[in-house]
Amino acid sequence: MKYNKILITLAAIFIFTACKKEWLDLEPSTAIETESSIKSLRDANYALNGIYNTLQSYEYYGARMTYYADVTGDDAQAKSNTKRCANYYMFRYNRDNAPSSLWYLPLKVTRFSNNILAQADNLPVVLETDQADINHVKGQALTLRALALFDATRVYGYPYTKDNGASLGGCIITSIPDYDYKPARNTVAECYNQVISDLTTAIPLLKNIKTPGKINKFAAMALLSRVYLYMGDNTNALLTAEATINESITAGYKLWTNAEYVAQWKVAFNNESLFEIVNTDVDNAGNEGAPYLYWKSGYDDINLTRSFYDLVNTDPLDVRRQLITTSSTRYYLMKYTGNGTTELPTASNITVLRLSEVYLIAAEAAVKLPDNTKALAYINAIVSRANPAKSITGTVTLAQVLLERRKELIGEGHRLFDAMRNNITITRTGTSHLLDLTAEEKTYNWGWYKIVLPIPKAEIDANPNIRDQQNPGYNAD
Secondary structure (H helix, E strand, O other), X not given: OEEEOOOOOOOOOOOOOOOEEEOOOOOOHHHHOXXXXXXXXXXXXXXXXHHHHHHHOOOOOOOHHHHHHHHOOOOEEEOOOOOOOHXXXXXXXXXXXXXXXXXXXXXXXXXXXXXXXXXXXXXXXXOOOHHHHHHHHHHHHHHHHHHHHHHHHHHHOOOHHHHOOOOEOOOOOOOOOOOOOOOOOOEHHHHHHHHHHHHHHHHHHOOOOOOOOOOOHHHXXXXXXXXXXXXXXXXXXXXXXXXXXXXXXXXXXXXXXXXXXXXXXXXXXXXXXXEEEOOOOXXXXXXXXXXXXXXXXXXXXXXXXXXXXXXXXXXXXXXXXXXXXXXXOEEEEOOOOOOOOOOOHHHOOEEXXXXXXXXXXXXXXXXXXXXXXXXXXXXXXXXXXXXXXXXXXXXXXXXXXXXXXXXXXXXXXXXXXXXXXXXXXXXXXXXXXXXXXXXXXXEEOOOOHHHOOOOOHHHHHHOHHHOOOXXXXXXXX
């Protein structure tokens, strides 16, 4: 598995130098200098910056993790079969050509997080505020480690709700490994349990302050509510989502109003955003980043589907309709249009956790319990925000909640995961889809082996402990 060697030099500044290598092809621990690299709170915060920088990469949240679940669903697509996202969209990856970034970058985040956690309890406490600051660092590292394992598990492991987590997911690594450590994959259930353990440990350590581009208590709580929902623990999903909503509103977060909605997508670190990846006009994922791929005047890789355009247009007064523009027979998402100081799409921040998703988590969990009173309250917060003249009455259905998730969270990396964890069949209809899609690529559910990615062949070859752990179906490719 690949990773970047972290070499931290204590001087006036902290320097990361990266060299892409196989994760398992490690240098001896003395070369990595983990014992001496993090000696102060300042060092630990610099090390955290290295993790956030990793998330910003176009190979992770800067692009691939952000568009993966959209282009493999029914609401977004590759413009042509030569575009960067085309092999994801067309499910054309196999064990020999599969990209490795969504496998090794979560492991890189895990490694960096473990480096911080191994040293955090040894950091000196000089000022009265130091222990709270150290705890906040530990909470961020735990949350980022949880996010990384959760990502690897949902990309490479089948939905927990399909088989109670019996399939294989990512690799659980909770300490700095020895030189020759070669981890085996853990089950999805084991991975989810570890993610929940990390998050429930992190939340009491985290501050409720808002620091742009950094994890805080509310971001960790939102992620935990999402994890509970994905594993079908609707009671805890609802409880955690409600706590996130109530506590974050007290701290100053809020849903945008209808009048604010469109303009707020250009405001970095707005009051609805719980965690976002920071981009600026000089520091961003570049032209390979998701904003440039969605941009008509950029690489124009990713379009919205005609079926999604028609779906949103069923209500001409839905404010979310204003985030779609058309050109000829193409449909473009306008969520990534700058950060308030520049209109360069590449400078747009990438949303990872947003308060509106937490309302929809609460609504979905309430539907499944069932608690219709709460389901109505939480879904209508989103429906009536989109169009104040609209609301849902009667008994809320799962289909209604998933419909609102599609309209609200498009371009934020959810659709495939939402459909598969609920065993909803994706049916790609409409004239915009590429003509050379096969029947399997047009209609599928959680029974199709390609709803998860294959473990890249290079990783299988490098690690004998995962050699017999390839995802089902891919060994025959």
